[in-house]
Amino acid sequence: MTADLFETTLFQYRDKTIFNKARDLAFDYMDTIHQAAPEQERLVFPPPESLSGLEVFDEPFPETCGDTDAILDLLHTHGSPATVAQTGGRYFGFVNGSAFPVALAAKWLADVWDQNAAMNATSPIAAKLEQVCETWLKDLFGLPETTAAGFVSGTSAATFSGLAAARNQTLSNMGWDIRKKGLFNAPRPRIILGDQAHSTVFKALSLIGFGMDDLERVPCDSQGRMRTDRLPEIDETCIVIAQAGNVNTGAFDPLEEICSLAGDAWVHVDGAFGLWAAGSPDYAPLVRGMEKADSWSVDAHKTLNTPYDCGIILCRHPGALVSALQNSGDYIIYGDQRDPMLYTPEMSRRARGIDLWATMKFLGQSGIRALVNRLCANAKAMGQKLKDQGFTLHNEVVFNQVLVACSDETTTRSMLARLQEDGTCWCGGSVWEGKTAIRVSVCSWATTEEDIERSVRAFAEARDKAVAGQ
Ligand SMILES: Cc1ncc(COP(=O)(O)O)c(C=O)c1O
Incomplete structure (x- = not known):
C-alpha cells in the first residue's frame, strides 16, 4: 500500500468517491437532528452507550496506512452518535450557537480550497473576504473608521489580543517600550474590571503577564453589572475591562458611563455574545456608548451562528494591535493590502473569514436584526x-x-x-x-x-x- 500511497491519494482527488461518501454521511447526520421522525430522534446529549462506543478509538498508533472508507465509517458509526446536537433547536448549553446551512456549505467549499489565511500572498481570497468582513462589522457595530479586525479562534483569543494591545499602549503611556525592554521590570498598569468578568479575561490577563494582585475588582449589582459608583480613580495608566453580556444573566455593563469615566484609559469590551445587540434597534440600547471603547472581543460562532471557530478582535488603534502581535521574517511577504496575520496571534490558520462572510452576506442587516x-x-x-x-x-x-x-x-x-x-x-x-x-x-x-x-x-x-x- 505504501508504494501507491500518493497515487491512491491523487486518485481520490480525481475520483471523488470518498468526498461523496463524506457528503452522504453528513446528510444522514443532519437528518438525525433536523428531520428525524419522533421515534428516531436522537438525544441532544449522547447517551452512555454512545459514549462507550468511543472506546473504539483507543488503539495503538497504526503501523500501516489505513483504508479511507473504513476511516469515514468509523467516524460516522462511533463519532456521529457521540456528538452534541447543538445545530438543533434544543441545545441551551454554554453559549454555543448553531450554524446556518449557507455558512456550513461555504465552509465546506473553503475546506476544499484549504487556504492559509496568513497573508495576501498565501490566500488572496481569504484576505479579501476578511477585509470585507472588517468593513461590514465596523458598520454593524458603529465603530470608528480606524478600527481593525483580527479573525481569531474565539473570544478567548480575541480578548488576549485586545489586552496585549492595551498593555503595550498603556506601558507606552507610562514611558516604557515593551517591545524593546520586555515586561520584566516594567511599571505596572492598573487593571480595573468587574467582579463578574468572564473567566477567559483572567486567563488572557495571566497570559500577558498580570497576576491576581494586579487586579482592582469592581463590585457588581444583583444582575452582574459593574457598579460605576464603585469604580476607582482612573487615569491613563489603567486598563478597564467591561462586559457586554454576562454569561449567567446576559446583563450588560453600563458601557457609556464606564467609557466616559475611564477618560484616557484603554477600555476593552468583552462582548462575546452580547456585542451583537448592536444589530437590532430593540437591543442596541444595551450597548449604548460601546463605540467609545478602544477594543472589543466578540464571537461569530455564538449569537451569529457561524460554524466554529470564529472569533473577532476589533481594535480602534491598529498600530497598537499590530505592535502587540507583530511578526517578521525574511520570507514573509507583506503586501500593499491588508494582511490578515498582522492582526492575529497566529500566522498560519484556516480562512474563517469565509464562513463569516457567507453568514453576513446571507443574513444582511435585516437578517441579523x-x-x-x-x-x-x-x-x-x-x-x-x-x-x-x-x-x-x-x-x-x-x-x-x-x-x-x-x-x-x-x-x-x-x-x-x-x-x-x-x-x-x-x-x-x-x-x-x-x-x-x-x-x-x-x-x-x-x-x-x-x-x-x-x-x-x-x-x-x-x-x-x-x-x-x-
Ligand atoms: C462573556 C464571555 N466571554 C468570553 C467567552 C469565551 O469565548 P470563547 O469560548 O469563544 O473563547 C464567553 C463564552 O461563553 C463568554 O460568554
Missing part, C-alpha cells in the same frame, strides 16, 4: 414559561440568557441531572449568588416555539421526578 430578536424573544418566552411552571427566575431576561432554579438547592441539582439524562434538551449548571442555578442559553437560530414547549415540559418532568426522588 431578525436573528437577535428571535433569540431574545425565545429566551424571554422560556423564562416566562419556566416561571409559570414554578421555577425561580434569577435574572431579568434582557438578552438571550435565562437563569433559573428550583425551590431549593438539592432539588435544583438533582433536577438538572435528570434533565441532562432525559436528553430532550440540554442545559448546563452554574452558581449564582452562592447557589446552584441552571443556565438556559438561547443561541440557536433553529429554536422554535415547539422546542421551547418541549423543553419546558422536560424541565417540569425532571423537577417532579427530583421532588418525588425518582
Whole structure:
C-alpha cells in the first residue's frame, strides 16, 4: 500500500468517491437532528452507550496506512452518535450557537480550497473576504473608521489580543517600550474590571503577564453589572475591562458611563455574545456608548451562528494591535493590502473569514436584526414559561440568557441531572449568588416555539421526578 500511497491519494482527488461518501454521511447526520421522525430522534446529549462506543478509538498508533472508507465509517458509526446536537433547536448549553446551512456549505467549499489565511500572498481570497468582513462589522457595530479586525479562534483569543494591545499602549503611556525592554521590570498598569468578568479575561490577563494582585475588582449589582459608583480613580495608566453580556444573566455593563469615566484609559469590551445587540434597534440600547471603547472581543460562532471557530478582535488603534502581535521574517511577504496575520496571534490558520462572510452576506442587516430578536424573544418566552411552571427566575431576561432554579438547592441539582439524562434538551449548571442555578442559553437560530414547549415540559418532568426522588 505504501508504494501507491500518493497515487491512491491523487486518485481520490480525481475520483471523488470518498468526498461523496463524506457528503452522504453528513446528510444522514443532519437528518438525525433536523428531520428525524419522533421515534428516531436522537438525544441532544449522547447517551452512555454512545459514549462507550468511543472506546473504539483507543488503539495503538497504526503501523500501516489505513483504508479511507473504513476511516469515514468509523467516524460516522462511533463519532456521529457521540456528538452534541447543538445545530438543533434544543441545545441551551454554554453559549454555543448553531450554524446556518449557507455558512456550513461555504465552509465546506473553503475546506476544499484549504487556504492559509496568513497573508495576501498565501490566500488572496481569504484576505479579501476578511477585509470585507472588517468593513461590514465596523458598520454593524458603529465603530470608528480606524478600527481593525483580527479573525481569531474565539473570544478567548480575541480578548488576549485586545489586552496585549492595551498593555503595550498603556506601558507606552507610562514611558516604557515593551517591545524593546520586555515586561520584566516594567511599571505596572492598573487593571480595573468587574467582579463578574468572564473567566477567559483572567486567563488572557495571566497570559500577558498580570497576576491576581494586579487586579482592582469592581463590585457588581444583583444582575452582574459593574457598579460605576464603585469604580476607582482612573487615569491613563489603567486598563478597564467591561462586559457586554454576562454569561449567567446576559446583563450588560453600563458601557457609556464606564467609557466616559475611564477618560484616557484603554477600555476593552468583552462582548462575546452580547456585542451583537448592536444589530437590532430593540437591543442596541444595551450597548449604548460601546463605540467609545478602544477594543472589543466578540464571537461569530455564538449569537451569529457561524460554524466554529470564529472569533473577532476589533481594535480602534491598529498600530497598537499590530505592535502587540507583530511578526517578521525574511520570507514573509507583506503586501500593499491588508494582511490578515498582522492582526492575529497566529500566522498560519484556516480562512474563517469565509464562513463569516457567507453568514453576513446571507443574513444582511435585516437578517441579523431578525436573528437577535428571535433569540431574545425565545429566551424571554422560556423564562416566562419556566416561571409559570414554578421555577425561580434569577435574572431579568434582557438578552438571550435565562437563569433559573428550583425551590431549593438539592432539588435544583438533582433536577438538572435528570434533565441532562432525559436528553430532550440540554442545559448546563452554574452558581449564582452562592447557589446552584441552571443556565438556559438561547443561541440557536433553529429554536422554535415547539422546542421551547418541549423543553419546558422536560424541565417540569425532571423537577417532579427530583421532588418525588425518582
Ligand atoms: C462573556 C464571555 N466571554 C468570553 C467567552 C469565551 O469565548 P470563547 O469560548 O469563544 O473563547 C464567553 C463564552 O461563553 C463568554 O460568554
